[in-house]
Each structure stands twice: as structure tokens, then as C-alpha cells.
Amino acid sequence: MSINVPRGTKDLLPGETEKWQAVEELIRDTCRLFQYKEIRTPIFEHTELFTRSVGDTTDIVQKEMYTFTDRGDRSLTLRPEGTAPVVRSFVENKLFGLPNQPVKLYYTGPMFRYERQQAGRYRQFVQFGVEAIGSKDPSIDAEVMALAMSVYKKAGLKKIKLVINSLGDTESRQAHRVALSAHFSPHIQEFCSDCQNRLEKNPLRILDCKVDRENPLMATAPKLPDYLNEESAAYFAKVKHYLDILNIKYEVDPNLVRGLDYYNHTAFEIMSEGEGFGAITTLAGGGRYNGLVEDLGGPESPGIGFGMSIERLLLALEAEGEEFKNLPTLDVYVVAMGEAAKDKAVSFVSQLRQNNVSAEMDYLDRKIKAQMKSADRLNAKFSVVIGDNELESGKISLKYLANGNQQQLTFEEIVENFTKIATKATEELA
Numbered sequence: 395m396s397i398n399v400p401r402g403t404k405d406l407l408p409g410e411t412e413k414w415q416a417v418e419e420l421i422r423d424t425c426r427l428f429q430y431k432e433i434r435t436p437i438f439e440h441t442e443l444f445t446r447s448v449g450d451t452t453d454i455v456q457k458e459m460y461t462f463t464d465r466g467d468r469s470l471t472l473r474p475e476g477t478a479p480v481v482r483s484f485v486e487n488k489l490f491g492l493p494n495q496p497v498k499l500y501y502t503g504p505m506f507r508y509e510r511q512q513a514g515r516y517r518q519f520v521q522f523g524v525e526a527i528g529s530k531d532p533s534i535d536a537e538v539m540a541l542a543m544s545v546y547k548k549a550g551l552k553k554i555k556l557v558i559n560s561l562g563d564t565e566s567r568q569a570h571r572v573a574l575s576a577h578f579s580p581h582i583q584e585f586c587s588d589c590q591n592r593l594e595k596n597p598l599r600i601l602d603c604k605v606d607r608e609n610p611l612m613a614t615a616p617k618l619p620d621y622l623n624e625e626s627a628a629y630f631a632k633v634k635h636y637l638d639i640l641n642i643k644y645e646v647d648p649n650l651v652r653g654l655d656y657y658n659h660t661a662f663e664i665m666s667e668g669e670g671f672g673a674i675t676t677l678a679g680g681g682r683y684n685g686l687v688e689d690l691g692g693p694e695s696p697g698i699g700f701g702m703s704i705e706r707l708l709l710a711l712e713a714e715g716e717e718f719k720n721l722p723t724l725d726v727y728v729v730a731m732g733e734a735a736k737d738k739a740v741s742f743v744s745q746l747r748q749n750n751v752s753a754e755m756d757y758l759d760r761k762i763k764a765q766m767k768s769a770d771r772l773n774a775k776f777s778v779v780i781g782d783n784e785l786e787s788g789k790i791s792l793k794y795l796a797n798g799n800q801q802q803l804t805f806e807e808i809v810e811n812f813t814k815i816a817t818k819a820t821e822e823l824a
């Protein structure tokens with residue numbers, strides 16, 4: 395009996411991993427431009443971290459966590475998201491004491507949620523996220539959204555939209571909560587048992603219930619923006635003002651509440667509008683979480699961030715028919731005929747690689763035709779053939795495979811001038 399990957403997970407194979415690397419590079423470059431620094435936290439954390447921050451009435455905590463007891467009888471959880479671990483680390487390592495505030499961090503790594511598998515939804519997925527902690531300046535809300543949009547745009551996505559809302563401060567949320575309770579209470583028997591529980595503990599969570607989504611009371615529920623106090627409304631207006639300055643288009647959706655408890659004020663999602671993307675259209679989600687650092691034992695340090703899965707970014711690119719440009723290719727394929735030529739090929743390939751030229755050769759003693767086929771299949775830019783004549787003259791013909799042009803050069807000339815030769819060949823082609 396063969397063993398397959400667990401449901402909701404997948405292998406990333408060569409062909410696919412190059413795209414991942416390209417996206418990861420794009421992420422690193424963008425974070426450098428925006429001055430976010432990388433943080434790496436463990437894959438598992440104490441379970442309590444997530445119940446306290448994400449919230450014990452959320453779907454993530456109630457239904458989706460991979461929680462286990464280790465041999466020391468501790469309850470640990472594979473991280474379902476990145477914000478709580480980053481905030482935990484921010485407090486534990488006293489990053490609030492760093493001279494440069496806010497602390498701007500980013501991460502990429504696997505997250506785990508026990509969800510029903512479908513296109514764009516996995517049990518292990520890789521999230522890229524950023525967290526800016528230590529400022530409640532609305533311009534940083536706009537910056538964080540700009541960063542997310544910039545990654546998508548640079549990756550080549552065109553059909554995306556930014557949707558924003560304000561969840562308000564504690565006072566506004568409390569007013570909304572009272573209104574929600576009054577709205578749902580008389581009919582709560584029509585809702586699932588989770589929602590019945592949520593009515594008491596956290597009625598906002600009823601709004602993202604997947605079971606009762608179609609209940610007409612959902613659409614008529616009191617909307618957050620109607621309950622914003624003056625200060626919260628002014629904050630939201632400022633966020634929109636900075637988005638306007640940055641020339642970033644957005645839609646305000648009063649129904650956007652997000653599925654995690656730590657949010658207040660700004661909440662946002664980036665959606666794909668590409669056809670054929672399937673049922674799940676949210677590419678990224680984020681928002682402000684003033685108070686979370688305090689809840690986890692730190693001093694007052696307001697934060698904002700987002701998370702996006704790389705899987706969904708790649709799916710969206712595919713849906714828009716976008717091809718990856720500049721994926722790494724092979725520079726030179728070295729074909730060898732005979733034992734002596736093979737010796738030369740081994741050392742030539744090695745010299746090329748030492749000079750930062752990617753090179754490949756045959757390891758199966760195949761005939762010249764089969765070796766040439768490999769060069770094609772590997773998408774090599776150039777090929778060379780080494781035989782007795784080449785060994786004797788010390789000159790080989792370097793063939794540019796895009797147009798078949800050949801030039802006679804010595805081995806050393808190729809190794810030393812490869813970049814120049816390659817640039818010229820590409821220019822001639824254009």
C-alpha cells in the first residue's frame with residue numbers, strides 16, 4: 395500500500411518551486427523597500443496564545459487548530475496564523491524597547507488550519523504577513539495596505555480590489571455589540587448551536603458563521619459603521635485620506651468584519667476579480683489590533699498588519715493567465731562525445747559554475763542527439779559540443795539556441811566573458 399500526502403497538503407515540485415522562489419524574492423525586495431525586517435518564530439506555540447488572541451469563539455480556535463499534547467503534557471498548537479506569534483515574540487523579546495518605533499516586521503512560513511479542502515484552501519499553507527507594531531498613525535494603515543497591493547501588482551495581478559471597513563474602538567464595538575444582541579436574540583433558536591453560544595460571548599462572530607450564512611437576519615444585521623463614535627470615524631477618514639494620497643483605490647464594505655477577535659479600527663481584504671478563480675476570492679486579509687500587545691503582557695503598542703497566502707497569489711496569477719517572467723533558466727548545456735571529452739566537460743562545467751554561469755551536462759552516457767534533447771528540455775540558452783576536434787583546437791562553438799547562431803571561442807573566453815556574450819546574443823535577437 396502506498397502512502398500519500400495528508401489531505402489538504404501538497405508537495406511542491408521542481409517547475410512549481412521556481413515560481414515560489416520568484417514570489418519569495420519579490421516579497422523580500424518589497425519588504426526591503428518598505429523597510430520591514432524579517433522575523434522567524436516557531437511553527438508551534440502554546441495553545442493559550444491563540445485562544446487568548448484569535449479568540450475562543452472564532453472558527454479558527456473552535457474548529458480549525460491542530461492542537462496536541464506533547465510528552466511533557468503541554469498543550470501545543472501548530473500556528474494557524476502569524477500575528478499572535480509575532481506579538482508574543484515582540485513582548486517576550488521586549489522589542490517595544492528598540493530605539494526605532496514602530497517595529498516593522500514580516501514573515502513567510504507555513505500555517506495550519508483544519509479546514510475543508512478546496513481550491514485555494516489548504517490545511518497547510520504558506521502565509522506572507524507583515525506587522526507594524528508601536529504606532530497608531532493612520533498613515534501606517536495605508537502603508538501596510540500599499541505594501542500588500544504592491545506585491546500583487548509586481549507579481550503581475552491586475553484584477554484585484556481592496557475592500558476596507560472600520561470596526562471602531564472599544565466603545566463603538568460595544569455599542570454595536572448591544573445592537574447585534576438585540577437583533578439576533580429573538581430569533582436565535584433558528585441558528586446553529588455555535589451561534590447560540592456566540593450570542594452571549596461574542597455576537598460579532600455570528601456574522602462570519604459559515605452554516606447560517608443564508609439566514610435573512612444576517613443581511614439586516616446592524617452594521618458597524620453606523621456605530622462608530624466620533625474618534626473612530628475620524629480615524630477611518632484619515633486612513634482613507636492617506637489611501638487617496640497613495641492613489642490606491644478601495645471600496646468600503648460595511649459588512650467586512652474579519653474572522654479573528656483581535657481587530658479594531660481598520661479592517662481590510664484584498665479580493666481577486668479574475669474569472670475562473672473559484673469560490674474563494676479573498677487573497678489577503680488584515681487589520682489593526684490596538685490592545686493585543688497589552689493582552690499578551692506588553693506595554694501599550696498599537697499594531698496593524700496583514701496575511702496573504704502564496705498559494706492564492708499563484709492561483710490568482712494563473713486565473714489571470716499571467717506568466718512568470720525571469721524564472722531562472724540554464725545558461726549552458728555541455729554536450730560531450732567520448733571519454734576524453736567527458737573529462738573536459740566535467741572541468742568546463744565546474745569552471746562555468748564557479749564563474750556564476752549555470753551549467754549542466756549529461757550523466758547517463760547518452761548519444762549526442764539525446765544530450766541535445768536534454769539541452770532543449772532544460773530550456774538552455776546556449777549549448778556547446780565537445781569532441782576530439784574541439785579538444786585538439788581548444789576552440790568550441792557556442793550555440794545560442796533561440797536562433798541557432800554560433801560563434802567559435804576558446805573555453806576560457808566563454809568562462810570569462812559569458813555575461814557579455816549572453817547580453818549581446820539577447821540584444822541581437824530583440
Ligand code: HAM
Nearest residue numbers: 475477515516519677678679680681699700701702703
Ligand atoms: P486570515 O484572514 O485568517 O488573517 O488569513 C489571511 C490570509 O491567509 C487569507 O486571506 C488567505 O490568503 C490565507 N489563508 C487563510 N487560510 C487559508 C487556507 N486554509 N488555505 C490557504 N490560504 C489561507 C490572518 O491570518 C491574520 N493573522 C492576518 C493579519 C496579520 N492581521 C493582522 N496582521
